[in-house]
Amino acid sequence: MPEESVSAEHHVVIIGAGITGLSCAHSLLTAAPHLRVTLLESQPTTGGVIRTSPFAGLSHVDEGADAFLLRVPFAAQLAKDVGLGSHITSPSSGHASVWRNGLHRLPAGLLLGVPTQLSSLATSRLISPRGKLRAALDVVLPRTSTASDSIGTYMRRRFGNEVHNMLIDPLVGSIYAADTDHFSLEMVPQLSALASSSRSVLLTARGMPKPTAEVAATPIFGAPLTGMGALITATQEAVEKLGGTICLNAHVSSVEPASSDGKYSVHFTANGASETLTANHVVVCSPAKHSAGFFAESAPKVSQLLAQSSHASVVMVALAVPKESLPPTATGSGYLVPKPEQRFITAVSFASQKWAHLNTTESAILRVSLGRDGMPLHEHSDEELTSFVLADIKRHLLVDLEPTALRITRWKESFPQYRPHHVAHVEHLEKQLAEKMPQVLLAGASFRGIGVPSCVQQGVMSAQKIISSI
Numbered sequence: 273m274p275e276e277s278v279s280a281e282h283h284v285v286i287i288g289a290g291i292t293g294l295s296c297a298h299s300l301l302t303a304a305p306h307l308r309v310t311l312l313e314s315q316p317t318t319g320g321v322i323r324t325s326p327f328a329g330l331s332h333v334d335e336g337a338d339a340f341l342l343r344v345p346f347a348a349q350l351a352k353d354v355g356l357g358s359h360i361t362s363p364s365s366g367h368a369s370v371w372r373n374g375l376h377r378l379p380a381g382l383l384l385g386v387p388t389q390l391s392s393l394a395t396s397r398l399i400s401p402r403g404k405l406r407a408a409l410d411v412v413l414p415r416t417s418t419a420s421d422s423i424g425t426y427m428r429r430r431f432g433n434e435v436h437n438m439l440i441d442p443l444v445g446s447i448y449a450a451d452t453d454h455f456s457l458e459m460v461p462q463l464s465a466l467a468s469s470s471r472s473v474l475l476t477a478r479g480m481p482k483p484t485a486e487v488a489a490t491p492i493f494g495a496p497l498t499g500m501g502a503l504i505t506a507t508q509e510a511v512e513k514l515g516g517t518i519c520l521n522a523h524v525s526s527v528e529p530a531s532s533d534g535k536y537s538v539h540f541t542a543n544g545a546s547e548t549l550t551a552n553h554v555v556v557c558s559p560a561k562h563s564a565g566f567f568a569e570s571a572p573k574v575s576q577l578l579a580q581s582s583h584a585s586v587v588m589v590a591l592a593v594p595k596e597s598l599p600p601t602a603t604g605s606g607y608l609v610p611k612p613e614q615r616f617i618t619a620v621s622f623a624s625q626k627w628a629h630l631n632t633t634e635s636a637i638l639r640v641s642l643g644r645d646g647m648p649l650h651e652h653s654d655e656e657l658t659s660f661v662l663a664d665i666k667r668h669l670l671v672d673l674e675p676t677a678l679r680i681t682r683w684k685e686s687f688p689q690y691r692p693h694h695v696a697h698v699e700h701l702e703k704q705l706a707e708k709m710p711q712v713l714l715a716g717a718s719f720r721g722i723g724v725p726s727c728v729q730q731g732v733m734s735a736q737k738i739i740s741s742i
Contacts (some may be wrong), residue, residue: 278529280464281308282306282307282308282433282552282553282554282742283307283308283309283310283549283550283551283552283553284297284300284307284308284310284414284551284553284554284555284738285310285311285312285536285551285553285554285555286309286310286312286554286557286655287311287312287326287527287538287548287553287554287555287556287557287558287563288311288312288313288314288320288453288556288557288564288716289311289312289313289318289319289320289508289518289520289526290318290319290320290321290322290557290727291319291320291322291347291503291504291507291559291724291727291728291731292309292320292557292715292716292717292727292728292730292731293313293555293715293716293731294311294315294318294504294507294508294511294556294731295346295350295507295727295728295731295732296555296715296730296731296732296734296735297311297355297438297511297516297731297735298350298354298507298510298511298514298516298731299310299731299732299735300735300738301463301511301514301515301516302353302514303735303736303739304739304742305515305551308515308517309511309515309516309517310516310517310518310523310549310551311511311516311517311518311519311521312519312522312524312538312540312549313518313519313520313521313522314521314522314523314558315520315521316520316521316699317518318508318518319501319502321336321337321683321686322334322336322337322500322501322503322504322724323335323500323501323681324499324501324502324571325497325501325679327590327592327637327677327679328590328633328635328676328677329592329630329633329635329677330630330635330637331498332497332499332501332502332635332638333499333590333623333630333637333639333679334499334501335588335590335679335681336499336500336588336683336686337500337682337724338495338540338621338623338626338627338639339363339493339495339500340493340494340495340500340503340723340724340725341492341493341495341723341724341725342362342491342493342494343490343492344361344723344726344729345613345725346725346726346728346729346732347503347725347728348360348494349728350503350507350728351494351496351503351506351645353510354506354507354509354510355506355510356496356501356502356503356506359496359497359498359502360494360495360497360499361494361495361496361627361628361629362389362491362492362494362495362497363491363493363605363626363627364492364625364626364627364628364631365603365604365605365625365626366492366604366605367603367604367605368564368604368605368606368607368608369603369604369606369607369608370398370438370439370442370607370608370609370610371607371609371610371612371613371668372438372613374601374679375601375602375607375668376396376397376398377396377604378398379392379393379395379396379398379439380392381440381507382443383462383463383466383477384443384444384447384460384462385439385440385441385442385444385489386427386431386439386440386463386466386473386477387407387431387435387439387474388474388477388478388480389477390404390407390474391490391703393407393435396517397720398438398439399434399435399438399439400422400434402433402434403434403435403438403670403733406431406432406434406435407431407432407434407435407709409432410430410431410472410473410474411472411474411475412472413429413430413471413472414471415470415471416429416430416467416694418458418464418467418468420457420692421456421457421458421692421693421694422450422452422453422454422455422456422457422692423440423441423444423452423453423455423456423457423460423463424436424441424452424453424454424455425453426457426462426467427440427452427629430472430473430533432619433607436452437610437612438610438612438696440452440609441579442609442610442619443608443609444460444463445608445618445644446608446618446641447722447723448584448645448687448689448690448722449584449586449618449641449643449645449687449689450584450644450645450687450689450690451611451616451644452535454645454689454691454692455529455645455689455690455691455692456690456691456692456693456694456695457652457692458693458694459690459694459695459721460626468517474629479647489545494572495627497629500724503594504688519542520540521542521543522540522541523540523541523542524538524539524540524558524566525539525541525565525566526539526565526566526567526568526570527539527556527566527567527570527709527712528569528570529570529708529709530550534552534554534710534711535550535551535552536550536551536553536554536711536712537549537550537551537710538550538554540718548737552711553711553712553713553738553741554711554712554713555712555713555714555731555734555738556712556713556714556715556716557715557716557731558716559581559583559685559686559717559718560578560581560688560718560719561578561579561581561583561584561685561716561718562685563578563718564576564578564579567705567708570708570709571704571708571709573704574701574704574708575577575703577697577700577701577704578638578701580697581688581718582645582688582689582691583642583685583686583687583688583689583700583718584644584645584646584648584685584686584688584689585643585648585649585650585682585683585684585685585686585687586618586641586642586643586644586650586683586686586687586719587641587642587643587649587650587657587680587681587682587683588639588640588641588680588681589639589640589642589657589658589661589664589678589679589680589681590623590637590638590639590640590677590678590679590681591637591638591640591661591673591675591677591678592633592635592636592637592675592676592677592678593635593636593637593638593673593674593675593676594634594635594636594674594676595624595634595635595636597629597636597673597674598622598669598671599669599670599671601613601669601730602622602625602669603622604622604625605621605622605625605626606619606620606621606622606623606626606639607619607620607668609664609668613624614647615660615663615664615667616642616643616649616660616661616663616664617640617641617642617660617661617664617665617668618641618642618643618644619639619640619641620638620639620640620665620668621638621639621640621641622636622638623637623638623639624636624637626655633679635676638665640661640665641660642657642660642680645687645689650682650683650684652679653739654680658678658680659679662675668674687722688716688717688718688722698714698719698720701714702714711738711741713737713738715727715730715731715733715734716730716731
């Protein structure tokens with residue numbers, strides 16, 4: 273580790289080299305090349321929960337997130353900035369299904385599972401006649417309070433249990449590994465906007481402006497042709513080219529004020545040796561619960577608030593099977609399994625149907641998600657997880673699959689859970705931190721959004737705050 277440079281040099285230390293930390297470093301160094309920027313990453317690689325590796329004869333198959341939203345500009349802009357703009361592809365198969373005693377295609381006009389068109393819901397065989405009638409009551413029910421800040425509490429009152437259990441909870445849950453009865457409505461902006469706009473969700477949705485033909489024709493999701501890991505690699509290379517330093521296997525133990533001149537000491541161990549960096553600014557991009565110890569001595573209240581954070585564990589299993597072994601019903605991009613129907617699997621992606629660049633071998637690639645908030649499965653053995661997957665798929669698709677390749681990835685405590693009133697919790701946390709250490713910032717999935725665009729946005733905004741304060 274290099275010695276601390278001359279005192280006049282402005283030093284920013286970023287804890288965590290996932291997409292948030294990397295985007296923060298890239299934004300800092302692009303806007304202010306004179307800055308000294310150091311990233312400390314506890315793992316042997318960058319990227320956090322974004323990882324791509326070879327599988328079943330394909331050179332790039334994602335082990336975590338496989339795409340980002342294109343209509344939210346931040347991730348797409350970062351990809352363009354680091355040279356991937358011409359290498360972004362979109363899914364070739366758009367429709368998905370829900371499993372309920374068979375596969376049922378999702379009704380048209382859903383917004384994260386919330387019906388916006390009663391006509392399409394009426395023709396769906398996924399929801400019972402009674403469930404459809406209950407959902408239609410939304411247009412006559414009085415306004416429902418959002419004070420609980422629970423997606424489940426609000427949506428069950430508007431649409432009833434069946435629509436919530438079979439549509440809203442599976443779609444939101446597939447993104448956040450969540451139990452929506454214990455998840456913040458305010459932290460899902462699309463749903464929050466529907467809930468707060470007027471009395472009826474359906475009438476609000478009906479009054480929303482229709483997208484232009486140009487927007488409607490634009491793909492919703494995108495990803496690098498060589499997997500999401502390419503975004504990590506390209507951003508890391510750009511950061512290093514701009515002069516940033518990335519220290520791997522660096523385990524931070526504490527962050528504390530260094531002196532009366534407003535600087536901070538970041539203590540960590542790397543390669544068995546204890547080291548300290550002095551920084552003018554610190555950006556904590558590591559998971560909230562895992563970051564609590566950084567402030568145990570310097571800001572005990574901040575440490576306690578961070579420790580209250582919840583994180584769900586999931587398992588991603590990739591399977592390669594002969595294409596002819598999948599039944600004709602296995603169409604589209606995949607299917608979701610609602611909680612009342614779940615045993616182990618929460619979702620299945622038909623990856624080689626979803627992505628044309630994965631449909632180049634004799635094998636079909638499936639990416640299977642297991643576990644969620646309230647249902648951790650990561651401590652099961654590989655053999656047990658494999659048996660869970662094959663048994664559930666047999667139940668869902670009525671076939672005995674014999675994988676020619678299989679890969680299991682455990683993501684322990686990888687999905688932050690935004691409990692009701694999460695926004696107020698984060699605001700209180702940031703206020704407490706600002707009182708103790710005003711030039712230490714929090715950013716990343718634990719705080720203001722889990723998707724890749726949101727994490728990039730938080731990294732960029734942190735960089736902008738630092739630059740504006742220099």
